[in-house]
Amino acid sequence: MLVEMDVAAGEADERMQQPLDVDEFCRRAHPRLVRTLTAATGDVSLADEITQEALARAWERWDRVSQLDQPEAWCYRVAMNLARSQFRRRAAARRAHDRILAAPTTVDGSASTDDELMTALRQLPELQRSVLALRFLADLSVESTAEVLRMPIGTVKSTTSRALADLRTILDPRPDTEAPDA
């Protein structure tokens, strides 16, 4: 379904409304999609694979996708659907191999701050990861995130809140409150 997105709320939403030719669109959208999908899936190779598939589908239907208010949002939706579909399983063996080859490591082999955050993200449920990725890495508005994930706005808000809380707990498992006085 070609979905007309709601009024853009953020910079990303406005960016996604720029008319482009398909080649230029793919070139620009690719890094943003991969980055967001990496956070959502926890897997850069899988994210790249899904992104390319989503962009290929946009390419094939560019005469229609380009008429949408936000072609990039359409790609996010397709990519998110792909991420949770059989697509992941079909090429699992191939990507498992690439994933290992492409696994980010620091020069000295220690975990970076970003690695720590990614590790924590991977521990979140898939839906929470997706919401955080769309809200903060793709910089989508709550409304656009709801459109992409096809869920109520209220659910996006509550999921975001829960995901951030869970992420904080994973990153810093110490209790927030001080221990009661002895």
Next chain:
Amino acid sequence: MHDLEDRLRTLDLTPPPLAPRAIAARVERRRRHRRMVTAGAAAVLVLATVGSLAVMATGNDDATIAPATAPSDPPPVSTPAPIAPDSTEPPTPDTNPGSTSVDLSGVDGGLYLDPALLPSDLFLIGATSYEGPFGTGSSEFGVFTTTLVQYTADRTRIDASMTVETLLAPDRIPVSFIGEAESEPIEIRGIEMWTNGRSLAWNEGPWTIIVNGLPSDDLSMEELDALLRDVAEHVVVDADGRTSVTPPPPGWEALGTLPDRIVDDGTLWTTNYVTPEATTGDEPVLQLTVTTRPGRPAEYLLSDAIRTEAFATDVLGRRAIVTGGRGFRIHVEVTWNEADGSQIQLAYSPLRADLDVDDVRDEAIRLAHGVRRAGTAQWSAMVTEARVTGVDFLGQAWIDPLVAAEGHQVVSVGQLDFAQPAVVLVAVATPDGTPDGTCEISLRVVVACTALDDPLVGSSGEARTGTLDGGRLRLIASPDVQYVTVRTGQGGQQRATEPLSNDAPAFEAATSPRIAYLSVPIVDGRVCVDLGGANDPSDVIATFELVDGELVASESCEVERAA
């Protein structure tokens, strides 16, 4: 408070660069390997018919998909040179004596179907040319891939296959992680190698070599493991990363070695035909493509499909490979090589799903005999004709009278998810403009209209089937049903549902009925339908049995699922 949000916004996830023309190449590859959602039952059906069909289609049992055996020099090629094994030289017309040979080589235009053989209901919808280079590859690290195959005894099909991949992998990545991390190294040729039973990998010089064996019903895991080791024992890698296996395991032969990241120059010509009942967005019913890739045997173009679905036949004096079977739409491809190094492919995919697969194959082969090559003037005329017909085809004016006949007017038009083609969703309103739900159109017929207050909206774990149109199953479900799984004794298919009211605001869309179209499994015996919930197919919230197109409660389906 917002520190974590800021960390997320600035999270350093530098993506791999997008290779030039990577998406274009992917599009091209998708066109060739059109996705098929093949039910297990269909696979069984195809397997059962392949052998006899090969004989039926050819009139003899000489046609094989094995490359012609007469070795000769590979044809001249553009840069980079394909690694064409001698045995992949396309057979000459002489190899099919008695058949009519038609020359399809040329550089001035694409293909068309001889009007004498063109079905009267097919009309031209597209004539396009796409300039290379084309790129394909299974891995960003891929350099070369050698394919080993084992033909059936009558050499009409490939029975099993293995690949030897050369990867240029960064040194920082320990090869022991390729395959499965927990595997223990073994030593072959004095080299430490890792295996997981299905693949075997090692570092050799700057290269990482991986031998992959595709699962086979006829091969035990021990036999597969032995095969992998046999290949690894005899792999030779040259300075550029090309591999050869000398000798191949007994009964196996090398199909050839090709660059894994193939770049071809030239033009890809595509010609599309549809029937009048096609709806906007449908893939073409008939697609003809030609491109020139010297030394590329048809086996490579067809990838893994050739393992279970392919057979060979004669088309225009050449050995053509026929692949395909039943998916959401039956899809058959007939592929062959021209003497000038071109690859011709006819893809035939009728819109209706209730056809006999064998009949569709026969028709595809029949049509393939009508493939001709256009010259400059004819191709130009085809491009013009396609532009004119394309306007009508892509337009939506034809929808208005269909919806009006149902007492509605069109509000907006969309399409069911692209994975579920041939269905147009139309948001409709009453004549006074009041929103009145959604109508579905398939094959230019209104399948059903669903009101906004449909009882399914307020229900949970409920579903009902709609019209069985053209062999497809329409299933409309309550808002909590996000997946549908159809199970038979031979296999199953799973499909995500889509909200029926995508034009509605997000909240309403999330509380609207959900819809899915599936190909109907053609099997004897029980067909079970599981309704999956909340983004998790394993979260089954209801199970039914499909009886005469209706969903009924079934304890036996429940028991089978639990088992």
